[in-house]
Amino acid sequence: MNQRPQLFTAPDGVRIAAEVAGSGPLVLFVHGFPELRQSWHRLAPAVAAAGYRTAAIDVRGYGDSDRPEAIDAYRMEAIVADLVAVADALSPEAPATLVGHDWGASIVWNSVMARPDRFGAVAALSIPWLGRAAAPFDAMFKRRFTDKGRFFYQAYFQEPGVAEAELEADPARFLHAFYHSISGDAAPGDWPNDKPHGAKLLDGIRFPDTLPAWLDPGYFAHASATFARTGFAGALGRYRNHGRDFDWAGGFDPVIRRPALFIGGSSDPALVLGTADPVPLMRAVVPDLEAHMLAGCGHWTQAERAAEVEALLIPWLRRTVPA
Structure with a gap:
């Protein structure tokens, strides 16, 4: 791998x-x-x-x-x-x-x-x-989400250190949740669309205990270990x-x-x-x-x-x- x-x-x-x-x-x-x-x-x-x-x-x-x-x-x-x-x-x-x-x-x-x-x-x-x-995409999601008090994941990613702290606390849990919740396996509501601005990324996300059948276990283990080593600051940049x-x-x-x-x-x-x-x-x-x-x-x-x-x-x- x-x-x-x-x-x-x-x-x-x-x-x-x-x-x-x-x-x-x-x-x-x-x-x-x-x-x-x-x-x-x-x-x-x-x-x-x-x-x-x-x-x-x-x-x-x-x-x-x-x-x-x-x-x-x-x-x-x-x-x-x-x-x-x-x-x-x-x-x-x-x-x-x-x-x-x-x-x-x-x-x-x-x-x-x-x-x-x-x-x-x-x-x-x-x-x-x-x-x-x-217009720049950050200006667009600010008008559509932030200014209306709604959560948007890219707005959450903007302040250095904020998302890093949440995602790096347990990279494997984050990856498991993220990979499932926007896949074709996700049920309605697994990715919540009505969170308030100020919520965290993983608040309200639902995901099963098992990995998706399409997600190679070896790749998932490697990705989890790699992000635990590197953190997410570069990726979020x-x-x-x-x-x-x-x-x-x-x-x-x-x-x-x-x-x-x-x-x-x-x-x-x-x-x-x-x-x-x-x-x-x-x-x-x-x-x-x-x-x-x-x-x-x-x-x-x-x-x-x-x-x-x-x-x-x-x-x-x-x-x-x-x-």
Whole structure:
């Protein structure tokens, strides 16, 4: 589960850990929150076996990558530069293909927007691309939730040290609760939607004693031990850069002009509590789009539906970037 990674140095000196395998066109895998590079332990080997060179990274702040202290070190601009550094080292002659989930999906969308010269195709799981919003996301959730006295998890993540104290008290309990409560297994109310501002993240979350059947026990044990070692400050830094990210993104054409694959779940709370189909909205800003919505799938797309994601991703890769 914890193969020794290669280390790549970003322009600001941060070292990025990646598990590299296979040969052929480069496919770079980018995880989300709270995941690790090993969350691709089923999909990346299948892609390598299909004739591609794969690199699954620990995003800066996670796992075996460096964890800088400065909050602005986790801005999107810096993380895009991390991906470029890995791609330059492993595929200097040809653009890489990106695959991302959750925050990793946002990262790969932004990467292909900012650096279409280095990234020739993009596959995103769970998080769609809708172009640039009208305002920074923190300003939007403040109006919708905080100003109305309602809890929103990203607002809770804003103050350094607050969420860290809760999550680091028992990383395994947090991961168990979080993985279940926004998965396709969750029952209505397992993730409470009516908490007051000032509540803690785990207040009111319901989850069973057993791990979900789709969650590999070895990965869960490794993730629990890893976050107990690293803490969550680096991972949470990504949520504390909405204003910087908004300003930076304004310098680019928001239309994704490269082949794109999107795979979402119809029961994913990240897609407006599982009720919205983002695909029609995406087509205006992602013209070369192949999209699939998996019925009953929650947020953890590549884990909950590993076989289905593999069956969609590898044929798309072969059509888009032949091995």
